[in-house]
Amino acid sequence: MTTQTVPPGAHLPDHPEFLWRTPTPKKNYDVVIVGGGGHGLATAHYLAKNHGITNVAVLERGWLAGGNMARNTTLIRSNYLWDESTRIYEHALKLWEGLEDDLDYPILFKQCGVLNLAHSLQDVRDSVRRVEANKLNGVDAHWVDADEVKKLCPIVNVSDDIRYPVMGATYQPRAGIAKHDYVAWGFARRADQAGIDIIQNCEVTGFVTDGDRVTGVRTTQGDIGAGQVALCAAGHTSTLTDMLGIRTPLQSHPLQALVSELLEPVHPTIVMSNAVHVYVSQAHKGELVMGAGVDSYNGYGQRGAFHIIERQMAAAVELFPVFARAHLLRTWGGIVDVCPDASPIVGRTPYENLYLNAGWGTGGFKATPGIGWCLADTIANDEPHEFVAPFSLDRFVSGALVDEHGAAGVAH
């Protein structure tokens, strides 16, 4: 009797072409980027594209784009209050509008518009002020009343007998959503094509310093020399700056989100409500995607408390009664690094060749191409790009804070 052994999976077609290589790290790079999420990959792409700098490594402690890039709610908008924020987020939004061509890769960017609901007279005043500020900054922004909210998103409950009645909303038609994984893969593929090494499963365990310079990083794959180093580690930034003795005002918090089962298209726009701490969009596949507010305590656990989700659902069901029949498919958490003024920290550090990019809190995804562009420029010219200059670490000493709690504090 003969037995023929066929290895499992032998009948399957060949693995499709990989989008990037899996290189072993070289001894030295001109630029080492710590963090292979959206910001790190975008920075690598623009270093190559805009500045011709390709002797670059992107180090990722886990798998590519598996942190906040895989956990956010993919909302993209630029209707922030202050000039400084609007400039960087509007720069990002303009890049999003051409990103599919730039990357030559589908990212499913859909400009479905965002409604930021106002539920009280003070909300109305703040919202109208923000709309006017946006218009002065060349951002598309409109104030719409409750009837217009109903027209733009028919499933919103605009009756006046709910706990937080809808009194109107700000509307940014150019806002939208994108497929987060595809965005990361698109950037990674482009960076890899330019010769940049993307090194996964490579955790930074320390730094090699010489006076006020960082000369290399110690990793789980050995020491790697670096001409310049950029930290793009989001929620884990403090673990790196602690190794270097750099103090920051960052606090890491869990931030949760969830999706429903796949549904028919019912939700044509993004709807956000700061007052009730919920924001909703419908993904291309049909899941309702909802985000909550941050959990109050510091945490690195990539999970949060159930009562946060429970309250968020209560708010969502009141605003969208049709959601009462939807089933929750999954919830998850990421770690967001939050600053006291709800704005990021980008730019120089006490080490002359080390650049910090952190503190994006609950809003890092939408900034991805914009910050990649500006951080690459900062690294290439060794001078903070004008769009990120206001977000220096020094602002906490000078007092020149960029207080975005109103437009960014909770909902993104």
Added chain:
Amino acid sequence: MQLIECPWCGTREETEFHYGGQAHVAYPEDPQALTDEEWARYVFFRTNPKGLFAERWSHSAGCRRWFNAVRDTATYRFHSVYRPDEQRPS
């Protein structure tokens, strides 16, 4: 839901508590004498460890008193709770 032990009331649900951030941040002895840098560090800069963290909590929906806790920020497990007039347990 996570249960948290109040040093006065005993174990209660997490929703009864309010978070207060890093513990043992003393008000400056002579605030007038601080430089801008020192003032910024007192007002804005807090440690953000992954691991054990001494922090303040308030039993806001119970006895409304503040207390301190040592909690692991990676696992969210509380290691000890103690009153503000007590030393941090080693």
